[in-house]
Amino acid sequence: MSRTIDPGGLLDASARWRLTAAGVCLIAACYGMARFAYGMFVPVFREEFGLDSTTSGAIASGSFLSYCVAIVAASLLTPRFGARIVAVAAGAVAVLGTLVIAAAPNVTVLAIGVLVAGSSTGIASPPLAHAVARTVIERDRSRTQTVVNAGTGIGVAVAGPIALLAQDHWRLAWVAFAVTCALVTAWAAASVPAARGASDDASFLPVPLLPVGSGRLILAAAAAGLASAAVWTLGREVLVTDGGLGETRSLVAWIILGCFGVVGAAAGDLIRRLGLRGAWLATMLAMAGGTALLGSFPDLLGVAWFAAAAFGASYIAVSGVLLLWGTEVYPEDPAAGVGLAFLVLALGQAGGSLLVGALAEAGAQFAFLTAAAVAVAGTLVRPRA
CATH class of the missing domain: 1.20.1250.20 (MFS general substrate transporter like domains)
Incomplete structure (x- = not known):
């Protein structure tokens, strides 16, 4: 795992860059692909599954609900189980959700995939913020937090052209999203520190x-x-x-x-x-x-x-x-x-x-x-x- 520069768990420069890059990519994959890409493909989904405006809106609302539940759970679980485990869970959920969407035979399965994929965003943010706050030196902390958070824009910027070019092959696009999420998850597993509570153990105040x-x-x-x-x-x-x-x-x-x-x-x-x-x-x-x-x-x-x-x-x-x-x-x-x-x-x-x-x-x-x-x-x- 990443080297540190003191017993308190602060990462050295190389490890900080790996954490930052992995965090940016995880946020990009979860937000830009697993969650926000649904809206870009709504016209195709309407044609494929016969969606009306009410149904597509209900699916989007369900994604919001799953996000809220997930972010509460991640906020509670991160200090106890550590940033790395929860961050990897976010990526795994994104992979599962995007694969379900890619294989969806009907609107019910599509909705399940969107809800699962959307929840990954709620899981991703708390552990990354916790890891940065616990392991990055103070002078670099604010910049690192906001750089990781900006991964959303990168994800949308990447997913947009894919949605534009793959309208007739939307299933392949979602498989590509799933593969990307899997690669990013593996990177997060190698780069995000454990970073539990204040004392880096399971018993925190x-x-x-x-x-x-x-x-x-x-x-x-x-x-x-x-x-x-x-x-x-x-x-x-x-x-x-x-x-x-x-x-x-x-x-x-x-x-x-x-x-x-x-x-x-x-x-x-x-x-x-x-x-x-x-x-x-x-x-x-x-x-x-x-x-x-x-x-x-x-x-x-x-x-x-x-x-x-x-x-x-x-x-x-x-x-x-x-x-x-x-x-x-x-x-x-x-x-x-x-x-x-x-x-x-x-x-x-x-x-x-x-x-x-x-x-x-x-x-x-x-x-x-x-x-x-x-x-x-x-x-x-x-x-x-």
Whole structure:
């Protein structure tokens, strides 16, 4: 296993890079392929399985539910069983889910595969955040956390072109996703340290369920979830229906969103320059701007693609800020802090999806501007000084 530079378990430079690279790839595989790729293949699934909008939406909601259950379980299990075991479990679940989707003979099996694959994302984030917090030297910790978190953008950027090119051979695409997830899982098994509780053994001190500062974290994560729901829920639909961009150009917008999501890796450096409060303000305002632009000018290709880029970069950065915020609120149990932040973020997105769906009846632009306003309001909730 990885060498360390002191008895406390801090990794040397080479081991840190291996952990970072493996973490980025695991997040990319679980989020970009196992979870978010479903939305890219919905048009094909509708044709293959006769899905209607209600059924496809119910499957997506089930994926959200499995994510919430998984992230709670991973947050509780990581300090006891160690980061490596839980991270490998995330990859294994992603492999299983993507293989079930690839082999699905009917809509019921497809739904099961999507639920299993979607749960891998909830399992993946807490152990990686815990491993970084326990084994990376303090000066590199924030940057490493946000770089790993930006793996989501890489996954979406890779899955997008595959979805674009493999529409008629979608089963092969999902087999390719499964093989990729398997390779990444093996890498995680070799590169992620055990990193259990504070003393690296199974007996760790319990932490308060809601310590000081957790209330602000919950409100902030809920606001981010509500604000981001418009783009995640209606973004492609608005580009196709209101903007008239078609399936291909709207999917390209999603690829751009994923590519620029990698910029969100700079959230750690942004926090070092502006502090947690300043970074939260900047990234939420940027997300508000991208959301407002996408909803207001979906018919202008250049503006729409720029808005997708701005949203992708800012959303990943926002989630990176929430990740670091969670580890600060729960310094003794980083997995719990990340789990709480990302759970509330997902719950906010679920509630936001219902809200923007209802508001869209009065016009998509109104729904998107409302979401942007929520992001601006969310800047009023800031980390403790």
